Amino acid sequence: MEDDFDVCVVGAGYGGATVAALLTHSGRRVALLEKTPLAGGKTQTIDRKGYRFEMFGAVGIPAHESRFHELVDVLGVADRVTFTVPEGDAASMRYKAASGEWRTSYNPLRQTGAPEEMASLRRIFGVNDDDLAVMARMYAAVLTLTDEELEILDDVGMLDWMRPFGLHKALESQICMNLNTLFVVPVNRLAASEAILTMRQQVIGGAGRYHIGGYGRVAEVCADYVAEHGGIYRTRSRVKRIVVEDGRAVGVETEEGVLRARAIISNAGIQPTVLRLAGREHFSSDYIKRIESLEPSWAIAGFRYVLDARIFDAALIPVFSDQSWLDDDRFAGMEAGDWPDVPLIAIDVPTEFDPSLSPEPGHQIANCQVFSSADPDSPMSEEAIRRAEITINELWPELEEHILRKEPYGAKQISGLSRDSVLPGCGGEAVGIAQVVGQVGRSKPDARTPLAGLYIVGCDAGGRGAGTHQAVDSGFHVASMVDADLS
Ligand SMILES: Cc1cc2nc3c(=O)[nH]c(=O)nc-3n(C[C@H](O)[C@H](O)[C@H](O)COP(=O)(O)OP(=O)(O)OC[C@H]3O[C@@H](n4cnc5c(N)ncnc54)[C@H](O)[C@@H]3O)c2cc1C
Incomplete structure (x- = not known):
């Protein structure tokens, strides 16, 4: 049997990696378990034939004065991660006016x-x-x-x-x-x-911070920090069950056996954690009803490209018309097959932030992203990227001749790299629980669950802000909460 830990963290996405490193920094003995081979969750950066890829496009908002800056400062690891925000007109917009004319602007990120x-x-x-x-x-x-x-x-x-x-x-x-x-x-x-x-x-x-070597780099450094300071960090280690004894979460079960800890913090998503890992029998029916009713954010589908030339002329390029932005009615229209003239497309070009991501000078790595349903089984992701491709080819007709690699992705792939789908329509959410009225502030689920010893971290509880900033913000709050509870 393993030694006991103060804390076991399930998942090394930005929420999990942050809370694990901060609690290690506070002197707690931490076990961090991640089901995939890498830290970073939805923002993993992988290596393929020397090209460093973002699994899904990611940039930091805000670019400066962010929770990420605070995190590397507190941990004393700022020298292991280089933040980069390109100077000059690194952002561009492609706007289709009501006349049908495409207009382009170039702007600084701040x-x-x-x-x-x-x-x-x-x-x-x-x-x-x-x-x-x-x-x-x-x-x-x-x-x-x-x-x-x-x-x-x-x-x-x-x-x-x-x-x-x-x-x-x-x-x-x-x-x-x-x-x-x-x-x-x-x-x-x-x-x-x-x-x-x-x-x-x-x-x-400003908007648009990147981390040299890949956006997931800070999560990797946080996970390593745990292992370097008396804790353990295991990859390819899926938690199958949260062990509950006498009404308290006391450990986790993996293929390798049971690991016991005084507090369990889950980054696996509030719905998978409560409904599957812990089990609904440990919660009141009202709490289960609430967890089941939580609405996920939408998914983002898209393409990862490797291009043998510089096709995209900025680091961040939104493509849109007046019909592209989405409210409930417009999204329902898309689900029913009524698509706007231009689907809202967000293009991130990591090599414009960090050219060293490509082993070949002048090659470009880009992510083209478009919105779709969070349901891993929905056909919407495929249709979204088919329509996005039409617009992209119209704007960049030379693109097709320069593609070295093109990988489509959608809600199913997002779910695979982050949270399991445990309810119909959920699992592929790009962010987490939707930040809509009724699910934020006082109405956001509490990071401290009603099951003693079990906490949630990441975009479902404990934080505010956009995307990864919210996950790191949650990591800070949950670290203070758990540290206080254990004292
Ligand atoms: C296409 C796309 C583009 C995006 N663009 C941006 C962007 O530009 N900027 C931005 O800030 N955000 C962006 N986001 C959102 C951002 O990626 C997420 O909001 C954020 O990464 C979520 O962090 P998290 O800690 O909540 O969880 P996750 O990243 O989902 O991490 C959860 C972790 O838990 C692990 N896990 C799950 N279950 C288990 C288990 N049973 N056992 C062990 N491990 C487990 C997973 O493998 C994963 O590593 C984007 C998302 C997508 C999909």
Whole structure:
């Protein structure tokens, strides 16, 4: 039998790797178990024939002054990870105007409101100074709301909060497509509190941090930190069951046997953890009903490309029209086969952040992403990438001749690298539990579950923010919570 641990963490995604490293740093003896060969969860970076790939596109928001910076500072590992944010016009937009004309702009990743940025908005969206003044008023509100005012907005949908400002349709399209990309949920039910907090972080810290060597690098360093400081880190180690004795979570079972710990923290998703790993018999029927009713974010489907030339001319490229951003009605339309003229596409180009990801100078690695259902069995991912490809080929007709490798992915692959599908329609979510009204703030599931000794970490509980930032934020909060409970 293994020695006892203070804490066992199930899963080394950004939530799990963060909490495991922070608790190790606090002097706890930690076991970190990961079912795949690598840390990073949905942001794993893998090696294929010398090319370093993001399994799914990933960049950090905010780019500067993020929870990631705090994490590497606290752990004293900043020298093992290099953060990079490209200078100059590293972001581009491809916007299809109502006239059918494609318009392109180039911008820095951290916008400052400089006159040339305003000129670029006037040109690409056909807006005037009055329209920009309306947008400035909205951003002034974003930056000045108090914490109390923000809390009230947990219960307000973002579209309802935005509409009274009277934004020009094209500017509304840009903001809504940005929010879809950040949260992967319908803008009408996206909690305004979450949206505003991240928009504020974007203004202050910019969007688009990358980690040299791959976005998953910080998770790898955190996992290694556990092993280097008296804990254990095991890959290819799937937790099959959480062991419960006398109404308390006391250990986990893997192929290698049972490992006992005083606290179990799961990064495997709240639904798989409660309903399958621990088992519904350990919870009240009300709690089970609540867990079953939680709505996942959508999935993101797409292509990973390796290209033998520089086809994409920026690090981040959203492609959209006024029909592309998604609320409930538009997404339901897509599910029923009624697609917009341009599906909302987010292109990340990791080699524009870190050219060393490619062994061949000038080769490009890119991720083209489009929204689809979280249901691993839905045919929507395939249809989404088929439609995205039509638009991509229209914009970059030379692309086809330069493809060295092209790998499609969708909800099934996301589920394989992160959480099991334990309920119909769930498992392939790109983020986690959707950050919609009724599931954020006071209404978000508590990271401390009703089963003594069992905690949740990652995007389902304990954190705020967009994507990986939320997972790391959760790691910080859950580490403090568990440390206090164990003291
Ligand atoms: C295509 C795509 C693009 C995205 N783009 C961005 C982006 O640009 N920026 C951004 O910030 N976010 C992005 N996200 C979202 C981001 O990846 C997630 O929100 C975040 O990584 C989730 O972290 P997590 O800790 O909650 O869990 P996960 O990443 O899901 O990690 C869970 C971990 O637990 C492990 N696990 C599960 N079950 C078990 C078990 N039984 N035993 C052992 N281990 C187990 C999994 O293997 C995994 O490693 C994107 C997501 C996708 C899919």
